[in-house]
Amino acid sequence: MKIEFMEESFYDNSIASETGSFAKWIKVKHPEIDIELPKQKNKVVLHDYSLIMPIVNLAYAQNIPNYLALVLEYAKYRFAGSLEGEKNEVNIQVDYEDKNTGITKRFSFKGSETALSESIEKFDINKFFGE
Amino acid sequence: MSDLYFLKTNSFEYPDGECLSTEILTSINRCDFNIAINQADAFLRKLSDLKGSSTVEKVKSDIFISEQFIKLLSYVAKYWLAITRQEFSNSWLVLQDILDYLRCIKKFHKKRNLVVNFIEKQFIALESSYPYRLFSSVGIVVDYYKCSVCGLDIDSFECTHLKGELYNGEIAYGIANRILHFDHCALVENPLDKRCAIPIEDNSEQFGVQKDLSEYVNKGKLPPFGFKNIEIISYRKDNPDYIDLPRNAPCFCGSNIKFKKCCISKKMIEHKHFEFIHGQLFA
Numbered sequence: 001m002k003i004e005f006m007e008e009s010f011y012d013n014s015i016a017s018e019t020g021s022f023a024k025w026i027k028v029k030h031p032e033i034d035i036e037l038p039k040q041k042n043k044v045v046l047h048d049y050s051l052i053m054p055i056v057n058l059a060y061a062q063n064i065p066n067y068l069a070l071v072l073e074y075a076k077y078r079f080a081g082s083l084e085g086e087k088n089e090v091n092i093q094v095d096y097e098d099k100n101t102g103i104t105k106r107f108s109f110k111g112s113e114t115a116l117s118e119s120i121e122k123f124d125i126n127k128f129f130g131e
Numbered sequence: 132m133s134d135l136y137f138l139k140t141n142s143f144e145y146p147d148g149e150c151l152s153t154e155i156l157t158s159i160n161r162c163d164f165n166i167a168i169n170q171a172d173a174f175l176r177k178l179s180d181l182k183g184s185s186t187v188e189k190v191k192s193d194i195f196i197s198e199q200f201i202k203l204l205s206y207v208a209k210y211w212l213a214i215t216r217q218e219f220s221n222s223w224l225v226l227q228d229i230l231d232y233l234r235c236i237k238k239f240h241k242k243r244n245l246v247v248n249f250i251e252k253q254f255i256a257l258e259s260s261y262p263y264r265l266f267s268s269v270g271i272v273v274d275y276y277k278c279s280v281c282g283l284d285i286d287s288f289e290c291t292h293l294k295g296e297l298y299n300g301e302i303a304y305g306i307a308n309r310i311l312h313f314d315h316c317a318l319v320e321n322p323l324d325k326r327c328a329i330p331i332e333d334n335s336e337q338f339g340v341q342k343d344l345s346e347y348v349n350k351g352k353l354p355p356f357g358f359k360n361i362e363i364i365s366y367r368k369d370n371p372d373y374i375d376l377p378r379n380a381p382c383f384c385g386s387n388i389k390f391k392k393c394c395i396s397k398k399m400i401e402h403k404h405f406e407f408i409h410g411q412l413f414a
Contacts, residue, residue: 011314014272020286021294028293042311043275043286047268047323078295081238083230083255087321 001066002034004057006095008044016054017045025074033070050089050110051075061096061125064107068092068120075113088113105129135245138200138236143193145178155204156246156412160356162348164212171205182300191300196240200247203232207250211355214345219338220330223261227326229254239297249359249412256361260405262337265329266322272312276305340405347407359410367399 005023007013015038026033046052053071058064071092079088092109107128109119137145137152145151151174158167175198182194206229213222233251240247278285280292285305292303331337340361347353373394374383382393 011270011272012312017273017276020276020284024286024288024293027288043273044270044314045273045307046270047327048319049321049323081234081236083233083237083251085255089321 001063001070002036002059003067004036004059005038006055006057007038007041008055011044012042014042014044016052017043018052019043019054021078022054022074025077026070029073030070049087050091051078052091053093055093055095057095057097061098061105061128064094064096064125064128065120065123067094068109068116068123072113072116072120075116079113090116092116138197138240138244138247139242140193140196140240142187142189143181143197145181145197148197152201152204152246155201155208156356159204159208159211160354160413162211162215162351162355164208164215167208168205168212171201171208174201175205185300188299192239192297195297195300195302196236199232199235199239203229203236203247203250206232207355210254211348214341215349217333217342217345219333219341222341223263223328224326226254226258226261227324230258235302238295246412249356249410252359253356253410256359259363260340260361262331262335263325263328265318265320266325267327267329268317268319268322270314270317271307271310272314273307274309274311277308279304279306343405344407353407356412357409358407360408362406362408364404364406366402366404368402370397370400373398 003026005015005019007015019037020043023035023037026035056067058067071090075088075090079086082088089110089112092107094107095104096107097104105128109116111119135149136156137148151170155167155170155174158164158170178194178198178201182191182198185191185194206225210222210225210229213219213225229250233247233254236247237251275284276286276294277283278290278292280298280301280303281290283290285292285294285303292298294303294305296303344353348355372383375398376383376390378389378391378395380390382388382390384394386393
């Protein structure tokens with residue numbers, strides 16, 4: 001799997017503050033994953049308790065469920081030590097550009113770790129392309 | 132040795148840990164809060180000396196966990212001190228420090244512990260009894276984050292430290308190097324830091340539960356470790372301010388709006404009753 005981390009055009013092409021931590025964690029835990037990071041970018045940080053993941057671009061749409069599973073594993077790591085009843089929400093945005101048609105599709109998710117886990121199980125690639 | 136009232140870690144065992152920790156907890160429960168703070172400070176100085184003299188990373192990290200536990204007890208004493216002095220806004224800030232210490236201990240110490248479990252349950256319940264519901268949350272753009280351990284850009288691969296992990300008995304933090312742009316400030320329900328609450332004066336009626344708690348503790352009716360949970364019971368009761376007026380008369384609340392368009396439906400109001408559920412830390 002190759003993950004390309006994207007800039008946030010809304011915030012003067014900065015990158016999400018979670019980008020560096022996530023990329024380093026991938027390097028340690030999943031060195032087989034190829035990552036591409038924009039160089040020397042400012043960091044945009046939103047003081048929200050939810051885990052705001054950077055926007056990523058995947059070369060193959062088939063990798064979306066794998067990417068979501070990766071984020072779920074990362075979320076469990078990041079939320080380690082959470083107190084009873086805390087809302088551990090995750091915010092994900094994944095872009096995929098169809099090289100043949102040039103059309104970019106975006107998969108967005110915002111919800112709890114449990115909802116993310118369910119979303120991975122239910123993810124239907126054909127439905128994603130059909131929408 | 133029993134580890135009921137102290138944390139037992141794998142690489143570090145303080146000989147009097149259980150005894151000293153019990154002394155601090157006992158002082159808190161007797162409402163000798165300043166004594167408890169001094170006892171915790173003295174213990175923390177000993178732990179700091181031990182950490183400074185150790186050269187083994189694992190031992191240093193285990194001492195760090197013990198330090199977090201004693202700091203937790205110290206902040207519990209500070210919390211009750213603020214409550215008994217009716218410094219309710221300040222007690223909210225101390226409560227958030229307590230929750231942060233609990234998160235830190237739970238992250239690095241996976242074994243269950245009686246004191247940690249008790250304080251977690253009690254302080255989550257206490258948090259829910261405060262009137263704060265909305266918090267400010269900022270959006271900022273930062274140049275880069277400097278690693279608190281090595282000084283390099285913590286997001287770069289040159290820095291070998293992961294944010295939030297323990298290295299030689301210290302957590303690696305990312306310190307914002309330069310704030311380039313303050314983008315926005317929003318009101319949110321689930322902020323990163325609940326200390327950023329909209330302020331409420333200590334004498335406000337909204338601190339009713341904290342005021343009751345203060346009186347109970349000050350009068351010796353409720354020791355700090357004498358309850359484990361708070362049950363919130365919501366019910367509707369008569370509104371004591373309600374005046375039945377002709378529909379087109381100005382409303383009794385002083386809004387200058389017609390009664391029918393203002394408080395006509397507020398004959399009954401929702402009331403919350405907070406019940407302190409008995410529970411003892413000490414058997």
